[in-house]
Amino acid sequence: MIEKETRVMRFGETLADIDPLIAGRWSSRAIDPEIPVEREVVFRLLEAARWAPSSFNNQSWRYIVLTQDDSEALEKGRDALVPGNAWATVAPVLFYVLGKKHFAGKSTENWRRLYEAGLSAITMAYQAVREGLVFHQMAGYSIDKVRAHFSVPEEYDIIAAIAVGYPGENPKLTGSKLEMETEKRERLSHEELFSWNGWNIRES
Numbered sequence: 001m002i003e004k005e006t007r008v009m010r011f012g013e014t015l016a017d018i019d020p021l022i023a024g025r026w027s028s029r030a031i032d033p034e035i036p037v038e039r040e041v042v043f044r045l046l047e048a049a050r051w052a053p054s055s056f057n058n059q060s061w062r063y064i065v066l067t068q069d070d071s072e073a074l075e076k077g078r079d080a081l082v083p084g085n086a087w088a089t090v091a092p093v094l095f096y097v098l099g100k101k102h103f104a105g106k107s108t109e110n111w112r113r114l115y116e117a118g119l120s121a122i123t124m125a126y127q128a129v130r131e132g133l134v135f136h137q138m139a140g141y142s143i144d145k146v147r148a149h150f151s152v153p154e155e156y157d158i159i160a161a162i163a164v165g166y167p168g169e170n171p172k173l174t175g176s177k178l179e180m181e182t183e184k185r186e187r188l189s190h191e192e193l194f195s196w197n198g199w200n201i202r203e204s
């Protein structure tokens with residue numbers, strides 16, 4: 001059980017005593033450009049993602065894995081990020097999360113593929129906390145560039161990007177994004193999120 005705040009854990013004010021792994025996971029951007037992520041650590045992250053649940057166990061997620069071991073491929077991954085995510089271009093590891101549109105060997109569309117991709121990513125995120133890694137998911141990238149750079153077939157949606165690295169000083173982390181490193185972590189209230197016994201959500 002993780003009990004104290006580490007560099008990759010920052011606790012919000014939880015309303016109940018939940019597992020510190022969940023309460024402390026957060027999306028830092030302070031990635032050290034100089035420290036590579038060991039191959040076996042990357043493998044453990046992928047293994048965590050592999051064990052996520054999915055409808056009919058169809059495992060619709062796919063990952064493009066880019067590490068410092070292939071700088072040319074990593075550079076292509078970095079090139080696809082939007083300028084607002086320049087802080088992530090220092091990350092020694094980038095993932096692009098994909099979702100297979102149809103069940104294997106069938107013409108039936110898997111409408112849950114976005115959900116399933118998210119499940120695999122959060123499974124990986126908790127493993128990353130255990131590994132002492134910064135793990136930051138992103139929507140800010142060019143889908144067209146990712147598709148072109150890596151020849152991704154149309155059968156796969158390009159759902160998210162993830163920057164991974166060890167915590168440290170990130171020279172590309174400036175301005176409002178730097179301020180976010182110390183901002184309070186907040187969440188909507190239960191009343192705004194959870195509707196008990198019918199529809200009674202408090203609109204926010």
Ligand SMILES: Cc1cc2nc3c(=O)[nH]c(=O)nc-3n(C[C@H](O)[C@H](O)[C@H](O)COP(=O)(O)O)c2cc1C
Pocket residue numbers: 025026027028085137138139140141160185
């Ligand atoms: C699907 C998704 C897309 C996101 N896109 C970006 C992004 O493009 N750039 C960025 O800096 N942060 C991005 N974030 C990080 C969120 O801002 C962050 O998860 C949110 O503020 C909650 O903070 P926490 O993860 O520390 O709890 C994204 C997160 C998710 C899950």
